[in-house]
Amino acid sequence: MGNAFEGFWAVLVKESLHLSRDSVALVLALGVPLIQMSILGWAIDTNVRQVSTVVLNEDGRRQSRELIQRFENSDTFRVVSYATNDAELHDAVRSGRARVAIKIPVDFADRLSKDRTATVLILIDGSDSSVAGQAITVSTAIGLDESLRRVLGPRQVLPVEIRPQLLFNPDSRSPNFFLPGLLAVLLLSVTTFLTAFSIVREKENGTLEQLFITPVRPLGLLLGKIVPYLALGFVELCALLIAMRWVFGVPIHGSTVLLLVLSIPYLFVAIAFGTFISTRVSSQAQAMQMAFLTFIPSIFFSGYIFPRDTMPAFCYWLSYLVPATYYINITRGIILRGAAFQHVAVDGAILVSMGLGLLLLAARQFQRKVIA
Amino acid sequence: MAGECAIQTENLTRRFGDFTAVDGVDLRIEKQDVFGFLGPNGSGKTTVIKMITGLLPASEGRAWVEGYDIEEDPDAVRARIGYMSQKFSLYNDLTVMENLEFYGRVYGLKRERLRSRIDAAVQLNHLQPFLSRPAGKLSGGWKQRLALSCAMLHEPRVMFLDEPTAGIDPVARRELWDLIFQLSSEGITFFVTTHYMDEAERCNRLAYIYNSVVIARGTPEQLRSLPEANPRGAKRIEFRTSEISRALHELRHIPEMRDATAFGQTVHALVDDSFDLKEIEHCLSSRGIDAADIREIAPSLEDVFVELTNLRRRELEGNNGQRV
Incomplete structure (x- = not known):
């Protein structure tokens, strides 16, 4: 007795039994993240392609038809219908049937042949920022390209040519962008969420009170509860990585071992946080709500969806408190950029210290708040 | 200083904000006593148990178990006490055996010793047919036997039973009391709270707590012959x-x-x-x-407690009347 970890093994064995008994919860906990990954991996394409487009071609001659062809060849636009007047054109955009409207005026070919500027009107639905941005960029580029070709004539070469090269994800595949960050969010459901119930459940059953009369120490109790969930989280991580690698074909450029090792502190933080929640709340319903409260910042402040650099200062500072921020640095770094240990060591160290801090906080919470 | 007795408290007091849940309780319970602690709901019975077992720090006063001060030496006290709460505190998804193993391990019992203690508990409480049944599927009486077995694996010297027979059928109730007396004759002290007067009659010493204050104590005979009750x-x-x-x-x-x-x-x-x-x-x-x-x-013990409660209530009302 007198050992700060007293009771660790007993609690570990018991907690593993609880997990193995509740097979429905176990299957859900392991299966749901995989299903979510599948849905997001297949459905979400961040590349804007095949934007529905309506065309009003008042000119109708060869040059105007060639221009429309160029728009279609860009792969960004897909002509879904032709309008016969302005009202129809506007109506198509307002109703949402088309996101982009192209209007070629009646004198388009005439102006071209007289070396005057021929104007083409592009109306873009601004309600979706990524579609709008892409439509502006591509349509402007098509216009410039057309102009250059007419100015230069057939034999001359371009004086300057920009050749952008997309590193780490040359084909600009969406799963490559999405899935490494998604890992951080999906792992929360087998870690923070499950453990948020673990202690408050015993509080509700009265078994926690019984444990306080035994020689069990807070650290022994907490760690005994944490370790089985850590194992569960690790299994889930492996399943998600396998699905990411072999189902969605996202290559892991760095060391898989390093990725697995650095995932442990993240799992630990997420579980320690769930445990901490569990020591504070007084019912399982409260635990659920508190756990959910952590879900949103993990998605929005971690840089998973919105780049952290463009966040307002307050959110930017807040993002330093979100463990997922560091883990996303690690997963994107190792999986996409092939980062080595020295590139992600700081993120790993921060996660380790967060985990230990939360564990001690939860243990202290326990020691002080003896149940009334 | 607490000498030979099993439990002693001195001016044990607990306040929650403005409310005094337990007010200056002095108890002295000898070894091998079956001590009955009675009182209406909310009178402070459970709070007293929680302070003596170290679940709740006392606002004032002290408590000793087998001579060990709960605040100075909580480990020594924990090693000597067992506690069975009203809720029985079992893991319903674990089997009877798994519950026993868990509580045994928590008390640091290992291998042969764990086995022999579990075997003894199983035999004493006739749990053999139910070992692989989930605790949640046991009836109230068997749950209580299992809870008692779990609480006694580490061979405590003093047992605290908080309303052990609430919601238990009469046969199980009688068997529990038979067991209590058997164990008490083997040297274990029992501290039992109850609402049942027939159970109170069985105890060899009693205390009655009303409105946070112990207002009577003694053997059932002593209580029956109290002038207030007659x-x-x-x-x-x-x-x-x-x-x-x-x-x-x-x-x-x-x-x-x-x-x-x-x-x-x-x-x-x-x-x-x-x-x-x-x-x-x-x-x-x-x-x-x-x-x-x-x-x-x-007078029956019920008569005694009714009289004492009425007297005390009139006293309190009288005091309030003076203050207003």
């Missing part, structure tokens, strides 16, 4: 009748009757000493009540 110039009688409710109604009109209550087919009444049994019989039959077996009786 009002001067009055005696308790009992008679059988076929019409209980009409009898109670009629008794209220007899001036010498101070109090009357129904007990199954009998009526217990408190009457003036001057009124002898013959007169009572006459008085009852003149009112058309068939009273049989009229006899004088000693």
